[in-house]
Amino acid sequence: MTCSYENILTGPWEVIDDSLVSCHLSDGQKMYVCRPPQGENNAVIAPEALKINSIGHDTNVKTFQAVISSITMENYCDGPQVCVTCGDQRFIVSVSEESLESENYRPGQHVTLHYNPEEIIWLEK
Numbered sequence: 001m002t003c004s005y006e007n008i009l010t011g012p013w014e015v016i017d018d019s020l021v022s023c024h025l026s027d028g029q030k031m032y033v034c035r036p037p038q039g040e041n042n043a044v045i046a047p048e049a050l051k052i053n054s055i056g057h058d059t060n061v062k063t064f065q066a067v068i069s070s071i072t073m074e075n076y077c078d079g080p081q082v083c084v085t086c087g088d089q090r091f092i093v094s095v096s097e098e099s100l101e102s103e104n105y106r107p108g109q110h111v112t113l114h115y116n117p118e119e120i121i122w123l124e125k
Contacts, residue, residue: 006083006090007050009033009043009120020117026087029064033120042123047081047094049119052111053103060116066091068109071100084111 009031013021022030033043066084073080080100082093093113095105105111 006092007045007047008123009045011040011042013040025064025089029086031064031115031120032062032117033122034117036122039125041125043120044123045091045115045120047092049115050091050093051114052082052084052093052095052099052105053114060118061114062117063112063114066111066113068105068107068111070107071105084113086113 009023011023013023013033013036015035016022016032019035020032021035022032024030036043064086066086068082069085069090070083071080072083078094079097080095082095082100082105084091084093091113095103099105
């Protein structure tokens with residue numbers, strides 16, 4: 001798993017049920033996360049755990065809307081990195097070169113991000 005400072009979720013956290021909590025992004029959308037093992041912490045989602053416009057059959061998948069702000073190729077990454085914004089929160093999404101070409105991603109494009117709350121990792125205090 002790679003980590004990105006943009007992909008850190010800080011809360012505050014709202015309890016949804018016995019297994020989920022959520023935080024509000026600055027534009028009002030919610031991100032759902034499995035309940036932390038202890039207290040309120042920050043959480044992180046790896047760039048490869050976010051999927052753009054994905055169609056899958058996983059019933060645990062949650063979504064939120066974002067806008068592509070930039071696309072970069074970095075020496076230390078395995079492939080293209082798509083930066084998306086959701087309000088003032090930035091997320092980095094790893095995509096394959098094939099996906100980048102076939103989907104014709106571009107800055108300013110509105111996209112749906114898919115993720116599994118179980119893939120969000122709680123950071124220790």
